[in-house]
Amino acid sequence: MLETLRSLRPFLFFAVGYLVLAMFVTNSYYQLIMTLVLVWATFGLSWNMLSGYTGLVSFGHASFFGLGAFATVLAQVHLGISPWIMLPVAAGIGALAGLLIGLPTFRLRGHYFALSMLAYPLTLLYIFQWLGYPEISVPRVEEGSAFYMQFDEGRVYTVLAMILLGIVVLVTRHVERTRFGMSLIAIKQNESAAEAAGINTLAWKLRSIAVSGAIAGAVGSFYAVLILVITPMSVFGMLVSAQALTVAMFGGVASVWGPIIGAAFLIPVAETLHAELGSFLPGIQGVVYGLAIIGLIILAPEGIYWKIRDHVVKRKGRTAAPAPTEEAAAAEPSAPTTPAERPERELSEEIVLEVQSISKSFGGLKAVQNVSFQVNKGMILGIIGPNGAGKTTLFNLLNGFQTPDGGHVLVHGEDLVRRKPHQLCRAGVGRTFQIMRPFKRMSVHDNVKVGAYVHAASEEDAERITREALELVNLQGISQDMAGSITTKDLRLMELARALAGQPEILLLDETLAGLGSEEAQDVVNVIRKLAETGKTIVIIEHTMQAMVQLVDRFLVLDHGELIVEGPPQEVIHNDKVIEAYLGKKWSAHA
Numbered sequence: 227m228l229e230t231l232r233s234l235r236p237f238l239f240f241a242v243g244y245l246v247l248a249m250f251v252t253n254s255y256y257q258l259i260m261t262l263v264l265v266w267a268t269f270g271l272s273w274n275m276l277s278g279y280t281g282l283v284s285f286g287h288a289s290f291f292g293l294g295a296f297a298t299v300l301a302q303v304h305l306g307i308s309p310w311i312m313l314p315v316a317a318g319i320g321a322l323a324g325l326l327i328g329l330p331t332f333r334l335r336g337h338y339f340a341l342s343m344l345a346y347p348l349t350l351l352y353i354f355q356w357l358g359y360p361e362i363s364v365p366r367v368e369e370g371s372a373f374y375m376q377f378d379e380g381r382v383y384t385v386l387a388m389i390l391l392g393i394v395v396l397v398t399r400h401v402e403r404t405r406f407g408m409s410l411i412a413i414k415q416n417e418s419a420a421e422a423a424g425i426n427t428l429a430w431k432l433r434s435i436a437v438s439g440a441i442a443g444a445v446g447s448f449y450a451v452l453i454l455v456i457t458p459m460s461v462f463g464m465l466v467s468a469q470a471l472t473v474a475m476f477g478g479v480a481s482v483w484g485p486i487i488g489a490a491f492l493i494p495v496a497e498t499l500h501a502e503l504g505s506f507l508p509g510i511q512g513v514v515y516g517l518a519i520i521g522l523i524i525l526a527p528e529g530i531y532w533k534i535r536d537h538v539v540k541r542k543g544r545t546a547a548p549a550p551t552e553e554a555a556a557a558e559p560s561a562p563t564t565p566a567e568r569p570e571r572e573l574s575e576e577i578v579l580e581v582q583s584i585s586k587s588f589g590g591l592k593a594v595q596n597v598s599f600q601v602n603k604g605m606i607l608g609i610i611g612p613n614g615a616g617k618t619t620l621f622n623l624l625n626g627f628q629t630p631d632g633g634h635v636l637v638h639g640e641d642l643v644r645r646k647p648h649q650l651c652r653a654g655v656g657r658t659f660q661i662m663r664p665f666k667r668m669s670v671h672d673n674v675k676v677g678a679y680v681h682a683a684s685e686e687d688a689e690r691i692t693r694e695a696l697e698l699v700n701l702q703g704i705s706q707d708m709a710g711s712i713t714t715k716d717l718r719l720m721e722l723a724r725a726l727a728g729q730p731e732i733l734l735l736d737e738t739l740a741g742l743g744s745e746e747a748q749d750v751v752n753v754i755r756k757l758a759e760t761g762k763t764i765v766i767i768e769h770t771m772q773a774m775v776q777l778v779d780r781f782l783v784l785d786h787g788e789l790i791v792e793g794p795p796q797e798v799i800h801n802d803k804v805i806e807a808y809l810g811k812k813w814s815a816h817a
């Protein structure tokens with residue numbers, strides 16, 4: 227928390243500067259614009275809390291905003307309740323609406339989610355029109371105006387809006403720095419990887435939409451008091467949702483400063499044009515937001531904040547190295563060379579993973595057929611087979627991404643079939659991916675920390691686990707580098723560290739050596755071997771036979787979804803079926 231407060235220093239400078247400037251503004255219209263900038267910045271931060279961090283774009287934030295606005299005005303009109311009371315109540319209504327909307331809508335992803343979010347404010351708009359509220363005004367009170375948040379001095383609203391923005395900035399900063407924010411960013415980058423790293427994605431998305439809805443509800447409440455007259459269109463309309471989305475996207479998503487920058491640029495322009503031209507060009511603000519988005523797509527797709535930040539980082543000489551490539555993951559089996567002998571190891575008798583007759587079909591295609599095997603504690607089991615043999619499907623069945631049509635997966639004797647990936651992760655099954663999905667805008671340290679939250683009871687615990695995982699893979703030296711700027715080998719090690727931070731007993735590694743040169747692959751092999759020596763049980767899919775022969779205790783060979791051979795490396799590589807199905811004659815000539 228102390229760190230969070232310290233990180234607020236730039237915001238405090240901004241707030242003081244802004245308020246000092248506001249004190250010199252005497253024209254009530256300009257005072258209103260200065261307040262509106264802060265209102266829309268706060269609303270942008272609300273949108274950011276859900277869509278910026280999770281990547282689930284919402285076109286429907288007006289729902290929460292409008293409910294907060296209507297609740298506040300109706301409570302005063304019918305019950306005489308003060309907006310000071312309604313502001314937190316509106317936040318509660320927004321949070322509840324968030325949960326009610328999120329629960330069904332989070333079943334959808336991508337465009338489907340974005341479009342269905344559009345339906346909620348539209349529905350509410352028609353409901354409020356139907357209820358007979360084409361327009362409703364806040365009753366002006368003569369006495370006790372402060373009690374009803376009614377001030378003659380426009381600058382008081384600017385101060386109040388700044389306090390509201392300050393609270394939301396504080397909440398956002400806190401979220402960013404804890405497992406909450408890290409879980410949301412992990413979901414944004416790759417929801418499946420996040421689940422595999424032990425994150426209960428639905429629970430975090432619901433928390434996110436509840437906080438986001440609460441902020442929007444409170445902003446809507448304040449907006450109604452500020453504007454005094456609301457209509458269903460002015461609080462539930464498309465322009466309202468678009469405004470939240472545009473200020474955040476224009477300024478820069480997933481950052482505290484983005485919506486503030488966006489609002490500071492766009493609101494004065496849109497409001498001035500609306501005031502000057504609105505009478506004969508109604509909806510001119512919509513044109514401004516449309517143009518802003520078009521300009522953004524062309525010039526700074528991630529928003530102004532990130533553009534400036536990247537520019538500053540580049541000028542500091544930290545140019546980004548080539549990012550991990552998807553092609554790297556699609557490496558072909560390496561040219562065979564004579565495999566080095568690997569001394570046989572004494573393995574523990576203890577069985578940690580037992581797979582019994584597991585099967586999975588996709589339509590008529592039998593991707594995995596009746597596969598059974600056992601893995602002893604501390605063993606390194608290699609899974610090989612030609613493309614399409616069913617290796618990745620087998621991994622997906624082991625870590626809960628897919629449910630088998632039949633069979634069992636026993637971890638320490640307990641059947642874990644039908645458990646969700648984050649539950650399997652908690653039960654001790656960790657995983658890396660064939661195609662790397664690093665959280666590029668996070669440091670190596672934070673990428674690994676996301677995995678540490680699975681078992682960490684506190685932030686300190688997560689820090690300690692992260693440090694230990696980074697040491698295990700020898701990445702302490704670059705822990706503060708951005709993941710988008712490190713080499714492919716370091717990315718592979720970072721993914722390994724992230725999986726390790728979840729403190730798995732069984733580690734499933736999907737083509738961890740793909741795309742690496744032989745020296746780099748050797749470094750990674752050494753790390754994997756060290757892990758097995760510390761008692762981790764490892765199951766690895768790999769095309770690079772040379773490295774695998776040196777690494778694994780046993781091989782399991784799949785072909786057309788079937789287990790065709792199982793045994794120690796030297797036995798398997800000389801097996802005729804394996805040579806025919808996978809290695810080819812070239813290999814037999816070398817071996």
Ligand SMILES: Nc1ncnc2c1ncn2[C@@H]1O[C@H](COP(=O)(O)OP(=O)(O)OP(=O)(O)O)[C@@H](O)[C@H]1O
Nearest residue numbers: 588591592593611612613614615616617618619620
């Ligand atoms: N979700 C899916 N829907 C339909 N077919 C699928 C699906 N996932 C995999 N398959 C098919 O199942 C078979 C096994 O695929 P899988 O990805 O498990 O093979 P693999 O051995 O990992 O291959 P590679 O080495 O190319 O990664 C393939 O024929 C693939 O096309």
